[in-house]
Amino acid sequence: MSKQLFTDILLFVLVSLFISLPAGGAEQKVQPVRAGNAPPVLFSGKEPVEITSKRLTARNGKAVFEGNVVVKQGDARLSADWMEVEYSGKGAIENIHARGNVLLKQDGREISSSEALYYRDRGTVVFTGNPVARAKTSTISGSRMVYFIEDGRSVVENSKVIIRNEDGDKDLDNKNENP
Helix, strand or coil: CCCCCHHHHHHHHHHHHHHCCCCCCCCCCCCCCCCCCCCCCCCCCCCCCEEECCEEEEECCEEEEEEEEEEEECCEEEEEEEEEEEECCCCCEEEEEEEEEEEEEECCEEEEEEEEEEECCCCEEEEECCCEEECCCEEEECCEEEEECCCCEEEEECCEEEEEECCEEEEEECCCCCC
16 A cells, blocks of 8 residues: 555544444544555655745754745645744654644645644644644544554543534534533
């Protein structure tokens, strides 16, 4: 299987996982998308990665982008006010720290938050600061979203899911309330 763009995986898994959860909240496993034994990686597609910003400062394997930072690969777009990218000796992206108006968009779906951290060695992306995932018919929000690339699962703390359908909005608020 060829490597796929991380944002495709992230957005698809987050939206699909929560839309398809049964009312009882049982966890659904999603198969990981990786080639062979390759480590989970961000921005792994064949197309080039383009990063634009008002200012770039690079030193010792780190690049700090400031002001209207936009990362594009194919139709995926990650934007933020500030972003720090750490590279390995071979030039591979190891970690990304995005801060301020973070927005990840792909195929009409998006995740917004105040901050996002990608850790290649852990195979995770952590969204904090009021993260919200949106698709055409659903919205998932929480205080913190963690996506585990390796096994394709997501954990949303203090979650709230809104599913829009022909019958109107269905609000699946994950708060303990007595009937």
